[in-house]
Amino acid sequence: RRGEMAKSAQLIDNEVFRAYATYAAIVLLKMMLMSLITAYFRMTRKAFVNPEDTAAFGKGESAKKFLRTDPDVERVRRGHLNDLENIVPFVGIGLLYALSGPELSTALLHFRIFTGARIFHTFAYLLPLPQPGRGLSWAVGYSVTFSMAYKVLKSAWLL
Amino acid sequence: RRGEMAKSAQLIDNEVFRAYATYAAIVLLKMMLMSLITAYFRMTRKAFVNPEDTAAFGKGESAKKFLRTDPDVERVRRGHLNDLENIVPFVGIGLLYALSGPELSTALLHFRIFTGARIFHTFAYLLPLPQPGRGLSWAVGYSVTFSMAYKVLKSAWLL
Amino acid sequence: RRGEMAKSAQLIDNEVFRAYATYAAIVLLKMMLMSLITAYFRMTRKAFVNPEDTAAFGKGESAKKFLRTDPDVERVRRGHLNDLENIVPFVGIGLLYALSGPELSTALLHFRIFTGARIFHTFAYLLPLPQPGRGLSWAVGYSVTFSMAYKVLKSAWLL
Numbered sequence: 171r172r173g174e175m176a177k178s179a180q181l182i183d184n185e186v187f188r189a190y191a192t193y194a195a196i197v198l199l200k201m202m203l204m205s206l207i208t209a210y211f212r213m214t215r216k217a218f219v220n221p222e223d224t225a226a227f228g229k230g231e232s233a234k235k236f237l238r239t240d241p242d243v244e245r246v247r248r249g250h251l252n253d254l255e256n257i258v259p260f261v262g263i264g265l266l267y268a269l270s271g272p273e274l275s276t277a278l279l280h281f282r283i284f285t286g287a288r289i290f291h292t293f294a295y296l297l298p299l300p301q302p303g304r305g306l307s308w309a310v311g312y313s314v315t316f317s318m319a320y321k322v323l324k325s326a327w328l329l
Numbered sequence: 330r331r332g333e334m335a336k337s338a339q340l341i342d343n344e345v346f347r348a349y350a351t352y353a354a355i356v357l358l359k360m361m362l363m364s365l366i367t368a369y370f371r372m373t374r375k376a377f378v379n380p381e382d383t384a385a386f387g388k389g390e391s392a393k394k395f396l397r398t399d400p401d402v403e404r405v406r407r408g409h410l411n412d413l414e415n416i417v418p419f420v421g422i423g424l425l426y427a428l429s430g431p432e433l434s435t436a437l438l439h440f441r442i443f444t445g446a447r448i449f450h451t452f453a454y455l456l457p458l459p460q461p462g463r464g465l466s467w468a469v470g471y472s473v474t475f476s477m478a479y480k481v482l483k484s485a486w487l488l
Numbered sequence: 489r490r491g492e493m494a495k496s497a498q499l500i501d502n503e504v505f506r507a508y509a510t511y512a513a514i515v516l517l518k519m520m521l522m523s524l525i526t527a528y529f530r531m532t533r534k535a536f537v538n539p540e541d542t543a544a545f546g547k548g549e550s551a552k553k554f555l556r557t558d559p560d561v562e563r564v565r566r567g568h569l570n571d572l573e574n575i576v577p578f579v580g581i582g583l584l585y586a587l588s589g590p591e592l593s594t595a596l597l598h599f600r601i602f603t604g605a606r607i608f609h610t611f612a613y614l615l616p617l618p619q620p621g622r623g624l625s626w627a628v629g630y631s632v633t634f635s636m637a638y639k640v641l642k643s644a645w646l647l
Contacts, residue, residue, distance in 0.1 A: 191485035
């Protein structure tokens with residue numbers, strides 16, 4: 171069985187790829203967590219957007235008052251969208267980067283800084299922390315992805 | 330030619346990877362379908378957001394009345410965003426999962442349940458069905474992705 | 489070192505995969521550019537959404553007037569969301585397509601048309617150009633991704 175697995179999925183035996191898989195899974199789980207936080211704030215703030223979601227809180231006019239926007243819900247949703255805009259490029263470019271043959275130590279540096287920056291970004295958005303905390307953590311993550319893209323284009327370039 | 334293809338892309342000869350490719354393509358196509366449904370509702374409800382999109386319906390003030398939001402359009406857009414938030418992590422984590430050497434039967438179980446749950450979720454959102462139909466289908470898809478992420482982290486863990 | 493890199497990441501030695509990596513990195517960087525354009529318009533139009541982002545422009549009531557939506561900012565944000573809805577499926581399906589053993593010339597045709605269409609789409613959205621320029625460029629990119637998905641499903645089909 172071990173031989174079969176190694177044959178069918180050698181990538182997972184490569185250390186850089188294992189590091190990529192670990193950090194990609196962590197940041198994607200972090201992004202998915204935003205859905206739960208949104209649901210939590212929608213429930214506790216009683217702020218929904220679909221009429222069918224308020225049926226449990228009463229019928230007719232009494233339920234309609236829960237169809238409203240709430241600042242806390244909107245804040246989490248903006249954080250979630252920002253994750254989509256930044257974590258998705260990291261996952262895509264990071265995969266190509268992991269396959270472009272970087273040093274393990276260099277790859278780990280990229281993955282760790284990005285992951286740390288995005289976790290900080292989420293706290294900075296949700297607490298919120300005063301600027302430029304959120305802005306800087308966004309810029310750090312952005313720069314890491316940009317640095318990996320540069321390596322990918324240098325290694326793979328075939329236009 | 331066959332030898333060359335096998336050499337350059339052995340992954341596609343692996344059954345788990347073929348199953349992943351099939352289901353990933355299906356759910357991504359399903360997500361893309363939301364763009365067409367949005368366009369359909371924008372046309373039939375005459376509800377647009379960009380001034381240049383209403384030019385075909387008249388000039389000046391007569392076109393401005395089509396710059397408005399419509400509940401059906403907004404509902405499809407929320408379904409589309411929910412797909413981005415859930416299908417994108419499935420595609421990313423699913424790829425790593427497929428490369429982590431799972432049993433074919435276990436992998437198929439994950440991919441089939443996720444795909445079924447997301448197709449149900451779309452119907453539940455668009456018809457709409459009463460809750461907790463949509464909520465449960467969302468939770469099922471979420472749990473499948475979480476289960477795959479657990480396997481990925483257990484197999485690949487290199488922090 | 490070269491031997492080690494080749495062993496650990498043979499994919500990058502495959503010409504179709506190199507072409508995929510090049511174009512995927514380009515369109516993901518193009519998508520990331522939308523964040524910078526949004527930030528540019530938020531700064532120059534002084535239109536923010538988070539109270540903590542306006543602190544640099546004054547305290548209390550004087551800062552509140554910068555918490556507003558601006559048509560130019562919203563336009564860039566719509567372009568960014570459209571990129572997420574279209575570039576993300578291209579990157580996911582394109583990876584599977586690159587691993588399904590297409591001819592290099594056919595693959596390059598797909599990648600080049602998609603990339604050209606999405607760059608045109610961004611200009612059409614931001615200038616803006618009159619319709620149907622933006623609509624057609626959207627449809628071209630959409631069709632390319634659909635064509636790649638067809639090839640993936642034909643090659644990999646395992647339900």
